[in-house]
Amino acid sequence: MAKGKVKKKTAKPRFSKSSLTLSPKNKVLLGSFLFLFGLALLMAFVSFLFTWQADQSTLSQLGNREVETQNLLSKFGAGISNFFIYEGFGLPAFAIAVLTMITGIYFFFNLNKKALQRFWFWGILVMIWLSVFLGFFASSSSLLGGTIGFEMNDYLQDYLGFTGTLLLLTFLMIVYLVVRLKITPEKIFTSFRKTKNAVTDDFKAAASVSEEIKRSKEETSEEDEEPELIKEPVPLKPETPTVTPEKVIIRSEENPDDVEMEVETAVEEEVEDNLSKKLVEDYGEFDPTLELKNYQFPTLELLKDYNANGGGITIDQEELEENKNRIVDTLKNYKIDIAQIKATVGPTVTLYEIIPEAGIRISKIKSLEDDIALSLSALGIRIIAPIPGKGTIGIEVPNKKSSIVSMRSVIASPKFQHAEMELPMALGKTISNETFVVDLAKMPHLLMAGATGQGKSVGLNAILTSLLYSKHPAEVKFILVDPKKVELTLFNKIERHYLAKLPDTEEAIITDNTKVINTLNSLCIEMDNRYELLKEAMVRNIKEYNTKFKARKLNPENGHKFLPYIVLVVDEFADLIMTAGKEVETPIARLAQLARAIGIHLIIATQRPSVNVITGIIKANFPARIAFRVTSKIDSRTILDSQGADQLIGKGDMLFTQGNTLLRLQCAFVDTPEVDKITEFIGSQKAYPDAHHLPEYSGEESGTGLDIDVSERDKLFREAAEVIVMAQQGSASLLQRKLKLGYNRAGRIIDQLEAAGVVGPFEGSKARQVLIQDLESLNQLLNEE
Template identity: 40%
Template sequence: MLAALFFIGALLSFHPEDESLLSSLPWNDISSAEARNVADNIGNPFGLLGARLSAFFIRSFFGYPAILPGISLLFWGWSLFRQKSLKSALLFFLYMLFMAIDIAAMFGLTSMPFSDYLSGTIGRMMAAMLSTLIGLTGAWVLLIAVAAITSFYMGRGLISIFSENVRSARDNLGKPLGALSGWIEKRRKKKTEKARLKEEKKKLKHERNGVAENSETAVPAHSDSFAQPASPPYREDEEIFPAPSEQTGLPDLPQSYALTGAHAGVSGEPEMIISAGVHEKEADLDERRLKVKTKDREPYRFPSIDLLEKVPDDDNRIDEQHLTESKRKLLEKLNIYKIDVVRISTTVGPRVTLFEMELAPDVKVSRVKSLENDLAMALAARGIRIIAPIPGKNAVGVEIPNGKPKTVWLRSVLQVEKFKNSTLKLPIVLGKTIANEVFIADLAAMPHLLIAGATGAGKSVCINVIISSLLYACSPDKVKFVMIDPKRVELFHYQQLKNHFLVRFPGIDEQIITDPQKAVYALKCVVKEMELRYECLEKAGVRNIGDYNQRLPEEAIPYLVVIIDELADLMITAGREVEEPIIRIAQLARAVGIHLIVATQRPSVDVITGIIKANFPSRIAFQVASRVDSRTILDGSGAEQLLGNGDMLYQPSDQPKTMRIQGPYVSSDEVEAITTFIGAQNALKNMFVLPVPDLQKGNGASMSGMQDRDGRDSMFEDAARLVVMHQQASVSLLQRRLRLGFSRAARVMDQLEYSGIVSEADGSKAREVLVNSEDSLELLLRNLD
């Protein structure tokens, strides 16, 4: 920024007479007597360097329009100073460069005396070339068209850049200026009120004194014994206003009541208090440290917040007319059933409004709870939900959908101070509460999350939001993902994370599992990883992964997040085989940093079994079809009244009641932009590979039928001859040709690798067959025996 200011100042201070003084002085001569003499005589206040820069750029370059790229360099430095993305600065620089060249060429077409300073050598050269090629008129038309088209296409981006800077400056200056104006207004009102009270006191004092004088003159002299003493005149500082009951003649009313109607003394509806809600402090995620080093010395850069779509401007206005109408209908229906409301307050959220009603002491809560359907009919709205009572409050809550629902965008919930400075281990953003507060949970403390709801209610978007939150908060050294997607289409975007965040499985080329049998194998690999981590914790003498990583930072173990996008399909195809590893992980894996996120669109008892529910204390319910499904997920009703499109009930593990949250929306394009940004970075050298699970144990007959006396599978030799004959090795080849199941074929492949017949797995690349001929194989097999 200082260099840009120096450059702009030097160009603005250009003196044509300086060129003659500088022509005889070499560039590298800065310390001789002649150089000092020239420096004393030049007119440019920025010295020899400023004079040479101005002479070069104005004479040999674009002329004075060269100031425009200098201004863009100033903005470039400002972006670097604020640690903002340089995309906007680059756009501004290109625009200014195009405009400088275009303006220089325009002045080159003119013959004004000062046009040489406004065109420079390049401007004159371009003007001569264009006028010769397409004529003077054509050159003017072309240059004007280039300027207009460039301004049209780049101007929109520049306007948004400057509006964002102006908005940021306004937000930063708005608070102190607002506080100052508020203080001035408060002082003005205080002075006005004080003057008014003083005037009224004087007026009342004169009236009382006048009454006293008249009463004294009206009393006869012989009735002194009955005369009342005259009231003394009031002092300036004496309070003379009567009590409310003296003014109106009415009994004192509760403060929450308002007088309505034409006749005084008729009490009306309780006053409605509208809560302002929570105003989250915004923060720029790009101002944090974005570039970090990983264990294998490969740098990793966090994704920029600019990859997410910008949040549309929201006026945050409250539809008071809709609130008043809803309140009137609500109270009318309650009055029909003789339910008195003492006080009512409202909180307006993104999708629903919460009416908190304080009931009269003699009203039973169960009476309000039984009116859920009647209130829904009276308000002509779907999704009426009654909270009776609200936890921690002496009130009953009624949630009513808003007339104009608002969309919660992922960028709006990530770009807040709470998320930027979060100290949670695995922070995930679930959305906004009814009070418009951004709700951030810690997956490490849950420790597992069950997500259920009908098709299209928002489960997959919720999973994308959770993964995106972890990608913005954690580096590849801190967290790894195991993704199981039986539907095959929900998690395919995350394939680009294979070199950074996705784990690898022994014997499997895929890193996002879609086959149910492979999913069972992958979960067993996770169980084996869990057992090995417990052994590490036991040797280190610590109780959990946090203490282990703190004690041995060089051997830090990453958190492992297992995501299953559709549990129902796995339970149907694999049944008991998939339930057993899920239950083991859910019961034991918290201390070693392995956490499950399981989603299903079929919340029935044969999918969400009692054992699974017992080990998933944290649950999210989206809209479901019936109250039975809601009870299956949350052990209570309410999910059947949700509105869909991200409207959820969240059951925390440490609270008895559910919370209503509006989940944020993230599009497929945004997810793809994030994963593409991460996937384009250098791959990590040391990939995280899960261990091989233990061989399936059973009775003696089954074991003897599958293994020989050396512990190798009975199909080991046939598999060896098959891969040598085809000179290719894969688990799918063994499955097709030898009619083996996936788990058994994977074990046979591991035995072939251990015996030196095939190479180790290298990600998605095919294994190399190390034995060239069948004769060499037979010799190797005899040596193994």
């Protein structure tokens, strides 16, 4: 009855980004082995040229230790050289030794493998070609083309004759020159012309010194044009080397403007296109991870295996049977008969799916929620009637003994390992014990709420850990806002790898609320900048942009660069909204509305999911939400738009929605020591020189625009100043009460008082400090102005 299959963890741990690629250590080992092996081949081959005749008789007795060979690499050298040179390709077999050495170098320095493949492909072809070609001269030395070259040559001659074979080989050589070396008659012609021009230039430069005076007389009109031509193309040279002559002709015409524009467009496109193709051919695609190419992803060993001895979830048959009977009995008491019941055991909760007999109203079962909870004497019972997409009614009952979902198990799961997502987050496991992975890039922002102690911080750590296990430091950057000051401090260790900050700040993790405002505004600037780059690159989103950049189609000299994803994490949003209000809400809303296309994603957590914290505008822009246990139905509604979060059992039990259905999940558990180990592991590796810099944002001095102009002061300015000084309390509400003003006017006067130096700057929820002690000092100050 129960779906008691506990999935065994079969996934192999991932130690590097792709399981197919070698680790940097192994690459060095393989690289050095191949290089030295190639070198050995080379030495054996060279030695073979001098010793082959002497060694030939010993070849049949290579197994005999008594027999001596003269090759530098003894029996191995004589055997392998004989195989490749005499019996193989003759002298061109040297290519094999050289290619092996080059392969070693490529592995050792971790260079682009595509270029290596091309080396081998063309290297082998050239070797065969040469071998067949040298077959013509086999009569002078049997070593030249080897047995293969000789036989192939002989075969071709039988069918094509000497001339036919020669013509075929000539054609193949032309193929090589054109396809591989890209030598065309046009190119030869252009380079010839260039050399000619260079010679003319040199000649002219020398001649111009001595003939300066005579020039006007002696030079013909043709020569007059030429010095101009030489001056003109100079700035154009690097861009358009192959079409310079065309330009020259056009520039010397009467109306240069129109024609010049036409030509430049055409030339630029061609060059850029060729350039990107050539660059990709020469250097391979741009690799953003190159700067930290030896970076190692954290290993699975850093995470604790909580179920090591228990092995996944435990199924208590007795408990299942007992719960089933109670549910059936309770429903029977209310005359509800059940046609079928099925249980799905999850890590913390078991879902009993009921199909009631025909004719039973769903609302009737739903109204019995409390009665069923009572009869099962369990907290956290949730009734889903009906389960969306299924024709059943679900009753979720917490297990007596819940099992921890370890971060290790979700990270090791194939779902996460093979997730083809931009920003994969392994949140935990579903009720049917399946790993649940979502893409933050698709969400595109996440709102997280839950009463204190229900698992929010663990949830945030799980998300950050997922990203650390899947993304290279070049691909994602975090901005961490931690008003509680202690939750995210561990991530300080990876500042230079993964964090982003304002250029002039010391701490990358933001704990000060006033700094948050600057950072948010700076992020807005970054957003605008990125949109500008996307517009110039004519792409719609960051993914397309980065693909284009990797293909070397965007010129870094025009400000283009590889754009990492930016994830902003705010651990306690309520605190921010309370102290900074609109100043925080506005940029957050702006980012939430617009930032999805350019790779800035927000994750916002709060303890207090009340409507003044999660305002309508915030809610509208955060379709993806996570609710841990909250204390009231109202809170649950605020965060999820439906109840349910108040019935959770805490400790990482959560509901997740992406706009439609609610999904109950058990959040993966990652403890502080584990995070410590991961950050330590990353932090101890080579890093960038500094954290990723956000654009500079010079905030207005006191946050609001001040009416510094004395003449624009409010009529009640002086009176207000007296009220404030007498009460020694710098608050707008005091002015509202005493002077019977509206909030806006009182606020404006406070700003003017700040500009005049009567009160201090805005300090969040606290009243401003009054800087003037008594009326006498106030009078003195104002009269001096």
